[in-house]
Amino acid sequence: xxxxxxxxxxxxxxxxxxxxFFITKGYLPxxxxxxxxxxxxxWFNTAYWANNPGAYDVWRTIYPPLSFVFLDMFSLxxxxxxxxxxxxxxxxxxxxxxxxxxxxxxxxIWLTLRRVxxxxxxxxxxxxxxxxxxxxxxxxxxxxxxGFACFVLAHGPLLQSRWxxxxxxxxxxxxxxxxxxxxxxxxxxxxxxxxxxxGIATILLYLLTLALVGxxxxxxxxxxxxNWVVFQSGQVWNEINYSTSYAPLxxxxxxxxxxxxxxxxxxxxxxxxxxxxxxxxxQVIALIALLAAWxxxxxxxxxxxxxxxxxxxxxxxxxxxxxxxxxxxxxFLEPWxxxxxxxxxxxxxxxxxxxxxxxxxxxxxxxxxxxxxRPVEPAFGLTMGHFLRPGIIALLVWGLxxxxxxxxxxxxxxxxxxxxxxxxxA
Numbered sequence: 194x195x196x197x198x199x200x201x202x203x204x205x206x207x208x209x210x211x212x213x214f215f216i217t218k219g220y221l222p223x224x225x226x227x228x229x230x231x232x233x234x235x236w237f238n239t240a241y242w243a244n245n246p247g248a249y250d251v252w253r254t255i256y257p258p259l260s261f262v263f264l265d266m267f268s269l270x271x272x273x274x275x276x277x278x279x280x281x282x283x284x285x286x287x288x289x290x291x292x293x294x295x296x297x298x299x300x301x302i303w304l305t306l307r308r309v310x311x312x313x314x315x316x317x318x319x320x321x322x323x324x325x326x327x328x329x330x331x332x333x334x335x336x337x338x339x340g341f342a343c344f345v346l347a348h349g350p351l352l353q354s355r356w357x358x359x360x361x362x363x364x365x366x367x368x369x370x371x372x373x374x375x376x377x378x379x380x381x382x383x384x385x386x387x388x389x390x391x392g393i394a395t396i397l398l399y400l401l402t403l404a405l406v407g408x409x410x411x412x413x414x415x416x417x418x419x420n421w422v423v424f425q426s427g428q429v430w431n432e433i434n435y436s437t438s439y440a441p442l443x444x445x446x447x448x449x450x451x452x453x454x455x456x457x458x459x460x461x462x463x464x465x466x467x468x469x470x471x472x473x474x475x476q477v478i479a480l481i482a483l484l485a486a487w488x489x490x491x492x493x494x495x496x497x498x499x500x501x502x503x504x505x506x507x508x509x510x511x512x513x514x515x516x517x518x519x520x521x522x523x524x525f526l527e528p529w530x531x532x533x534x535x536x537x538x539x540x541x542x543x544x545x546x547x548x549x550x551x552x553x554x555x556x557x558x559x560x561x562x563x564x565x566x567r568p569v570e571p572a573f574g575l576t577m578g579h580f581l582r583p584g585i586i587a588l589l590v591w592g593l594x595x596x597x598x599x600x601x602x603x604x605x606x607x608x609x610x611x612x613x614x615x616x617x618x619a
Contacts, residue, residue, distance in 0.1 A: 194313055194529065200542035201316035207547040208323050214548070219565035223549045224325070224435035224514065225332055227573040229562040230278075233291060236334030237277040240264040240287055244273035249408045253417045258402035258409035259367035260336055281563075294338045295331050298322070301342055302522070305349035309526055317525040321518070324545025329435065330515040332564075337515050340368035344519055348375060348499060349526070355390055363394035367402065372519065374506050375499035381483055382490045382498060430555075434573075435514030437507035439468030439583045464580075472508055475587045475594075479505035482594035485601035492604040493597050496526045500537075501597065504590040508583070517544055517586070524589065533596025540589035549576040 214222050220229040239256065242248035243264035248256075267290040272283035280287070299322040306314040306321075321327060330337045346352050347362035365372040373395075379388040403409055432441035443465050479501050486498050500523035507520060524541040527534040555574035562569040 194316065197313055197316040197529065197538075197542070200539065201319045204320045204324050204542065204545045204547070207325075208328075211547045215565070218571070219567050219569040220562045220571045221332065221564070223551065223573050223576050224578055225329060226431075226434070227556065227558065227571055229558075229560055229564070229569055229571055232332055232563045233281055233288070233334035234277060236264075236287060236291055236336070237281045237284070239336065240268045240284070241273050241277040241280055244268060244270050248406075249413045249417065253420050255414055255418045255421050256336075256409075257367045257370065257399060257414065258406040259364070259398065261409075262402045262405050263336075263339065263368075291331065291334050291338060294342060295327070297342050298327065298338060298345070301345040301349075301351070305345055305351055305522075306525060308350050310528065313529065320542050320545040321521055321525060323547075324521075325547045326515050326518040326521060326544065328547060330518060333515065335513075335515055336368055337518060340365050340372070341518055341522075343368070344372065344375075345522060348496060348523065355387055356394070359387065359390040359394040360398075362391045363398045366395050367398050369512075369516075371506060371512055371516075372503075374502040375519070375523070377502055378495045378498035381487050381502070382495055383487070384490075384495075432511060433579055436511040436579070436583055437514060437517055437586050438509060438511040439472055440510050442579070442583070443468050468583075471584060471587050475508045475590050476505060478594040479508075479590055482597040482601075485598045489601040489604040492601040494526075496523050497593060497597060499523055501590065501593055504586065504593065508587050508590055511583075514582070520586070520589075521545065524593075527593075531596055533592040533594075533599070536592035537589045540585045540592065543585055544582060544589075549578040551576050 211222060239254070239260060242252050242254065243261040248254050248261055264287075268280075268287045269284045272280045272287075299318070302321050303314065303318045306317050327338075327341075330341070343361045343364040347358055347365055352358045352361065362372075362376050366376065376388070376391050379385070379391070432444075436442070482501055483498065483505075486493055486501070500520060503520050503523065507516060521541045521544060524537050527538060529535055529538060551572075552575040554572045557570065557572045559568065559570050561567070562571075
């Protein structure tokens with residue numbers, strides 16, 4: 194597997210460059226968040242409200258209650274009497290939990306990929322475990338680092354029990370509700386029993402955590418989500434910085450960013466037109482592929498359908514660049530066989546490359562860096578990644594979609610459903 198060895202080597206080289214940059218500059222380069230004092234704060238901001246009242250009516254969170262139950266269990270309450278930043282330095286249990294789950298994630302990736310294909314497991318584990326999406330998640334301290342372990346168990350081959358897989362899937366949805374989409378792969382495959390079990394487990398876990406927290410009703414979450422959408426509309430730069438979709442880029446004309454200092458208005462209009470075309474065409478091809486998979490549910494694997502559902506969502510809008518971790522895991526379950534899957538796997542490796550190529554500087558700061566423990570002067574701006582990464586994700590979805598359509602047509606020519614994995618990989 195020389196191509197994958199070279200791609201994994203490229204990921205390692207990009208990681209080495211990033212480490213060198215950090216040692217020299219004292220902060221992580223783009224697309225890591227430009228607030229160099231904000232490391233781990235996705236975790237500790239949330240943990241603060243897990244240890245204090247007001248998560249839903251004051252902070253107006255959109256997280257389901259499971260996040261607060263979990264963080265309450267894995268935090269030191271006495272550290273949350275002051276600010277979340279004080280808690281980050283005080284709560285050693287929280288920091289240890291972040292590191293521990295990162296290690297758990299990498300181990301689960303290795304065990305899963307080794308079971309799927311021993312030959313490619315080392316390269317794919319390197320890419321996913323040491324690549325940008327999971328490292329970005331680690332630096333943020335986002336709860337994806339916990340939810341991803343559940344995701345691997347729910348969608349990988351390590352668990353054989355339907356109820357255990359359903360419980361793992363229920364946990365992923367209660368951590369990140371958009372992860373209901375990969376679970377709907379069973380509906381496309383017309384395998385209703387696992388979907389029913391997963392639905393029951395999801396509702397029961399939600400009701401249990403709702404009772405423990407005493408807040409987080411569907412009405413509260415819906416109301417806070419509407420508020421969050423309004424808030425995010427004013428955070429276009431943060432959304433563009435590491436996005437899975439071109440959707441944030443299409444809002445750039447209305448954003449408080451001096452973009453026209455760097456590119457012409459005609460170029461901006463062209464970029465927006467192309468971005469819109471990529472989104473719409475990818476949505477259409479993914480929908481056709483899903484319909485084809487529904488007609489011939491045995492033509493492709495469940496993991497392929499889950500990747501299409503999640504990929505189409507990530508192309509449409511971006512819940513954060515670190516959400517690529519889920520999609521890339523599903524893609525790395527594909528065999529290096531046929532043009533479509535091979536293209537998708539190459540795209541997955543490219544998305545794991547750490548760092549970016551700066552085009553122009555938009556923002557310069559003088560601020561402390563929590564990671565290096567010293568003052569730094571970070572410079573951030575437009576990068577190639579802002580334009581390339583969403584396109585690579587769209588190309589990945591196209592590769593899987595076209596292959597799914599061809600495999601479904603091939604199955605249909607036999608005038609019978611093709612059942613089982615052999616038909617999907619023929």
